[in-house]
Amino acid sequence: xxxxxxxxxxxxxxxxxxxxxxxxxxxxxxxxxxxxxxxxxxxxxxxxxxxxxxxxxxxxxxxxxxxxxxxxxxxxxxxxxxxxxxxxxxxxxxxxxxxxxxxxxxxxxxxxxxxxxxxxxxxxxxxxxxxxxxxxxxxxxxxx
Amino acid sequence: xxxxxxxxxxxxxxxxxxxxxxxxxxxxxxxxxxxxxxxxxxxxxxxxxxxxxxxxxxxxxxxxxxxxxxxxxxxxxxxxxxxxxxxxxxxxxxxxxxxxxxxxxxxxxxxxxxxxxxxxxxxxxxxxxxxxxxxxxxxxxxxx
DNA sequence: AACTCAGCGGACTTGACTATCCATTGAGGT
DNA sequence: ACCTCAATGGATAGTCAAGTCCGCTGAGTT
Numbered sequence: 001x002x003x004x005x006x007x008x009x010x011x012x013x014x015x016x017x018x019x020x021x022x023x024x025x026x027x028x029x030x031x032x033x034x035x036x037x038x039x040x041x042x043x044x045x046x047x048x049x050x051x052x053x054x055x056x057x058x059x060x061x062x063x064x065x066x067x068x069x070x071x072x073x074x075x076x077x078x079x080x081x082x083x084x085x086x087x088x089x090x091x092x093x094x095x096x097x098x099x100x101x102x103x104x105x106x107x108x109x110x111x112x113x114x115x116x117x118x119x120x121x122x123x124x125x126x127x128x129x130x131x132x133x134x135x136x137x138x139x140x141x142x143x144x
Numbered sequence: 145x146x147x148x149x150x151x152x153x154x155x156x157x158x159x160x161x162x163x164x165x166x167x168x169x170x171x172x173x174x175x176x177x178x179x180x181x182x183x184x185x186x187x188x189x190x191x192x193x194x195x196x197x198x199x200x201x202x203x204x205x206x207x208x209x210x211x212x213x214x215x216x217x218x219x220x221x222x223x224x225x226x227x228x229x230x231x232x233x234x235x236x237x238x239x240x241x242x243x244x245x246x247x248x249x250x251x252x253x254x255x256x257x258x259x260x261x262x263x264x265x266x267x268x269x270x271x272x273x274x275x276x277x278x279x280x281x282x283x284x285x286x287x288x
Numbered sequence: 289a290a291c292t293c294a295g296c297g298g299a300c301t302t303g304a305c306t307a308t309c310c311a312t313t314g315a316g317g318t
Numbered sequence: 319a320c321c322t323c324a325a326t327g328g329a330t331a332g333t334c335a336a337g338t339c340c341g342c343t344g345a346g347t348t
Binding site: 050052059062063 | 296
């Protein structure tokens with residue numbers, strides 16, 4: 001698993017929300033069904049995303065969740081951070097207290113590469129870019 | 145954590161082994177101290193690496209572990225595979241049964257990118273490349 | 289006012305990963 | 319032969335993410 005299950009669920013839910021028409025709030029139950037996530041667990045994740053400022057919620061009849069910001073503004077790293085997935089962690093892969101570019105452990109350069117690849121991906125990918133890429137791929141398929 | 149703890153320990157141990165002089169076997173206790181890994185747990189990991197063909201072991205007085213292959217031949221992906229870390233998993237990030245480039249789910253293109261970055265990293269990084277990169281960085285440091 | 293709906297919050301359970309411990313086996317040293 | 323060393327294998331225990339449950343709160347409907 002490249003990302004914790006909880007983080008993957010959050011990305012799914014946010015991505016699904018971005019594809020649905022704006023305006024009316026979406027219920028957890030519907031989102032859970034659409035994105036294949038256990039409903040009761042998704043409920044916890046949604047609350048987390050609300051408290052971290054990524055979603056807004058409305059209670060009672062006709063309630064549900066909406067994206068707080070437009071899809072172009074929501075990067076994957078913002079979603080991951082909201083769930084405490086720290087892609088910038090500086091913990092040395094060798095367990096050293098003092099490990100840096102100038103005092104590298106044996107694994108340092110290799111792990112820096114992997115970490116930077118992750119970070120670059122999470123920074124450049126937004127909810128809006130998903131839909132765009134999907135359009136491109138579908139077009140390719142039709143042309144091919 | 146980018147990789148499971150067990151996998152990280154294995155990479156540490158293998159990397160440490162690659163930096164030590166060849167010829168005489170290294171004891172688990174020494175490796176555990178050098179790489180900061182709980183000794184009893186490392187013991188299990190070493191056995192696994194032996195049974196997967198990455199290490200050879202000698203018992204009794206003067207015994208320990210040696211790399212089975214030269215460092216240039218040992219890619220990170222080989223070590224990860226030995227511990228059942230599957231970087232090529234094709235499980236759809238959306239939980240779909242049928243998810244592919246031609247029938248992508250919303251997250252498909254994004255996750256393919258991340259997966260390929262991981263795979264490329266683990267395929268191109270070998271135990272030998274670690275030492276090489278470290279030399280380059282140390283040189284940079286002296287020059288800078 | 290009573291009812292239903294849907295988010296909220298916390299307690300609880302489960303299972304996989306991590307880690308420890310100990311008795312056993314095989315090899316060398318005395 | 320006997321002792322010590324170090325890997326082996328299995329049993330055991332701890333930890334944390336993942337998932338479930340249930341009562342509560344606030345909003346709309348009748």
